[in-house]
Amino acid sequence: MPKPRGKQRDADEAVQHSSIRWGLCCLVLDAPIKFRAATHSYVWRLSAEDRQAYLNGIALENAKALIDVLHYCKALDIRAFRISSGIFPLATHPLSGYRIEDLPDGDDVRRRLEVAGDIAARGDVRLSFHPDQFVVLNSVRPEVVESSIRELEWQAEVAEMIGADVLCLHGGSTQGGTEEATSRLIATIERLSTRARIRLAIENDDRCYSAIDLLPVCLATGVPLILDAHHHRVITGGLSIEEATDWALATWGDREPYFHISSPRDGWKGNDPRPHADYLDPHDVPEYWRAIPKLTVDVEAKAKERAVLAISRAPSG
DNA sequence: TTAAGTCAAGCAAAT
């Protein structure tokens, strides 16, 4: 008996799909899946040949680890995963840097990335990157801006290969004041390739940029806003979480919005509310977010997949 | 095997 099409079924599906897509960040605790790293000071002491072999091995292993972690996410019904920026260590380093196609097993690395992309696509595991703190598009130091662009373009290239649709960055520097700094940010964003720019998203932080501070950048560039509820509670910029949410949602257009959340390690009344707790306190999830029909929320918690599973299974989680 | 020292990279705020 085929299911009847119609308003009732659509309403049921809307309810069904209204639950938040909770995302895992970078690492897992309860499976033997490890991403390797490398340091420049070590590899630079090796011969060119040994260095290439060493980095080649790490790239191969990390591409395999990505496949494994996506299978793992699928098995646990975790449908978003943030890929560590260090998946290809030193790739954009001025001395030790390399390109995948130049590695001895570059073809295999690329094939593994394609497999990873297929797993994510078939399992509906949304992929993102979060370039780390050294990527500052509006630094007052030109060399920092240039290396930031290089890193972002590289991550965009990997993102394109595996089907990741979000590269999340913070507002960055505030040198010269917020207005001046945001115009530098806009100017640099306009220099990015289409590949990087269509994936870029900017996130409010807990020191410098509130959600409202970033809105002019979103409006000027079309880059969407990732609202971090934890950061927002530290720096509200005068907006309620509901107002900030509405603004952020508007920047995503037809795309599924992407937000972040975590709980303070020492509670909201502790000395410093910024360090992250092992788990997400369900009370910290804005009620307002629950009504959003489609939404990805990365869980930034030290307990990794245990925290993601806990909030997914929490009452009204 | 373990422990100590090291590691490419930015920035702001607290101490």
Added chain:
DNA sequence: ATTTGCTTGACTTAA
């Protein structure tokens, strides 16, 4: 001046 925190301590070597 130094430390802390950020999505995450991991890597390397000496003992």
